[in-house]
Amino acid sequence: MRSEQVRFLGIIEQYQPALRRLVNSYEPDPGRREDLFQEIALGIWQALPHFRGESSERTWLYRIAHNIAISGLESRRRRDTRELPMPDSVERMGRWKDPDRALVLQEQRQAVLAAIQELAPVDKQLIVLHLEGLSYQEIEEVSGLSESAIASRLSRVRDRLTDLIRKKEMRNDTVR
Amino acid sequence: MTPSDELRALWQSDINEAMNQRDLLRDVERRVRNFDRADRRRNLVDIGAMLVVIVVYLWLAVGEKTTFERMADVCLAACAIWVIFYVRRYAKLSRKPEPEQTLDAYRRALVQRYDRQIRLWKSAKYWFILPMWLAVLLYDVAYRLSGGKNIKFAMVLILVTVGYAFAWWLYEGRGVRCLERKQRELATLIEVEGVAK
Numbered sequence: 494m495r496s497e498q499v500r501f502l503g504i505i506e507q508y509q510p511a512l513r514r515l516v517n518s519y520e521p522d523p524g525r526r527e528d529l530f531q532e533i534a535l536g537i538w539q540a541l542p543h544f545r546g547e548s549s550e551r552t553w554l555y556r557i558a559h560n561i562a563i564s565g566l567e568s569r570r571r572r573d574t575r576e577l578p579m580p581d582s583v584e585r586m587g588r589w590k591d592p593d594r595a596l597v598l599q600e601q602r603q604a605v606l607a608a609i610q611e612l613a614p615v616d617k618q619l620i621v622l623h624l625e626g627l628s629y630q631e632i633e634e635v636s637g638l639s640e641s642a643i644a645s646r647l648s649r650v651r652d653r654l655t656d657l658i659r660k661k662e663m664r665n666d667t668v669r
Numbered sequence: 670m671t672p673s674d675e676l677r678a679l680w681q682s683d684i685n686e687a688m689n690q691r692d693l694l695r696d697v698e699r700r701v702r703n704f705d706r707a708d709r710r711r712n713l714v715d716i717g718a719m720l721v722v723i724v725v726y727l728w729l730a731v732g733e734k735t736t737f738e739r740m741a742d743v744c745l746a747a748c749a750i751w752v753i754f755y756v757r758r759y760a761k762l763s764r765k766p767e768p769e770q771t772l773d774a775y776r777r778a779l780v781q782r783y784d785r786q787i788r789l790w791k792s793a794k795y796w797f798i799l800p801m802w803l804a805v806l807l808y809d810v811a812y813r814l815s816g817g818k819n820i821k822f823a824m825v826l827i828l829v830t831v832g833y834a835f836a837w838w839l840y841e842g843r844g845v846r847c848l849e850r851k852q853r854e855l856a857t858l859i860e861v862e863g864v865a866k
Contacts, residue, residue, distance in 0.1 A: 501697075502690050514683055534693060535700045536768050543769065553769065560768035560775040567855060602683050605676070615860045618772050624680040637771030655672040658679070 501538055504554065511625050512558055518609045518621050519562040520569065529562060536561045552634045555627070559618050559635070566614060601658050608657050612650065619643055620650045715757050722749040735815040741808035748800040755796045759789050776859045783852035790848065793840040802833045 505512075512533060513526075520526045536557045544553055609617055615638075622632045629640050636643065726746030730739040763785045766778035809826045856862075 498694060502694060505693060506690060510681075510683075514680065517683070531693070531696050531700065534697050538697050538701070540767075540769050556771060556775075557768045559772050560766075560770070563772070563776065563859060564765060564768075564779060566858065598679070598682065601679055605679060606683075613860060614776075614858065615772075624677050626677065626681075635772060637773030651673055651676065654676055658676070 497541060501541055504537060504541075504550065505534060508551075508554055512554075514625070515555075515558050515562065515621055517606055518617055519566070521607075521610050525569075529565065532565070533558045533561050548634055549631070551627070552631050555622060555625075555635045559621075563614055563618070597662075601662070604657055605654055608654055616646055616650045619646050620654070623647055623651075715753055719750050719753050722746055722753075735811065737811040737814055738808070741804065741811040744807055745801075745804040748804045751800060752797050759785075763789075776861050779859065780852060780856045780861045783848055783855070787845055787848050787852070790840045790844050794837055797840075798833045798837050802830065805829050 512530060516526050516530045516533065520529050537554065540553075540557055544550075609620060612620065615636075618636060619632060619638075622635055627635065629643055632638075632643050633640050638646075723746055726742045726749075730742035730746075733739045733742060763782055766775055766782070768775065770778065805826065809822060812822055
């Protein structure tokens with residue numbers, strides 16, 4: 494295997510879960526997520542020879558992934574949005590010891606994901622970077638926005654999402 | 670744990686099924702191959718079109734009676750080749766922006782791609798309509814100078830002129846308006862300011 498291939502596979506292996514979550518936030522239709530993931534992987538593959546380490550690998554990778562995801566936004570928007578996306582597989586819940594807790598978590602995750610999918614693209618980019626654990630400085634490096642703009646936008650989006658989870662929890666408690 | 674930490678923990682607890690690394694590499698290489706193949710095919714079609722234009726007009730030129738008519742044929746061929754060359758050059762210049770730039774710069778670049786397309790269509794009268802029309806006009810003049818009096822030729826010239834005028838309207842009127850609308854929609858969607866409403 495060529496060194497370029499080894500390097501590419503190493504990056505993908507390390508960041509695959511984060512990239513999958515990023516893809517989920519852009520693509521509501523689970524049937525099309527694989528395609529977007531592969532487009533991003535292709536973008537990384539093509540950009541890899543030009544990567545000189547001027548920024549960290551992580552910020553470089555997020556730039557590519559978000560930029561490729563946003564460039565297909567128009568065509569995704571034009572698609573028939575009346576089609577309801579299929580729910581994610583619940584098989585993964587089998588890993589949990591407490592199925593009730595797993596179900597609640599799954600519902601919360603779905604609610605957060607749905608709320609993130611609804612966000613305006615810039616807010617979506619910022620919150621996904623934040624949730625992936627990037628510092629404000631790293632988010633600035635990826636997004637090109639100032640730290641103050643990032644902070645004010647993130648605060649608004651975070652409040653909205655937290656509120657949503659609380660409501661979801663309250664609704665679940667009422668049902669029980 | 671702050672609400673923000675809770676949110677992050679919840680988000681990161683979503684571990685999706687990972688794709689087999691080798692399958693992924695195979696798919697990426699397949700996509701690269703398809704991309705290269707499509708690029709080669711496009712090049713071949715463009716070069717093929719140029720060759721057809723050259724062969725047809727040279728063949729017509731050989732059959733012409735006067736030097737002036739032959740020159741008109743060569744001019745038409747040159748104009749057609751110029752149009753193909755111009756469109757090819759433009760297509761190379763207006764590829765998708767590099768995804769390694771910051772998200773803000775990339776969003777602006779996506780919107781600016783429309784500017785290039787709008788400029789191209791607004792200038793269609795110079796690089797497409799005018800040269801082709803002048804070449805047809807030259808051909809008609811050559812025909813008349815060589816003693817041709819067939820009324821059909823005049824009709825063809827009128828039809829071609831009407832056709833080019835229609836193409837002009839399609840590019841500069843309808844086409845540009847449509848592109849400007851799409852550009853505004855994209856700018857609103859991805860929050861890029863500075864695009865005229």
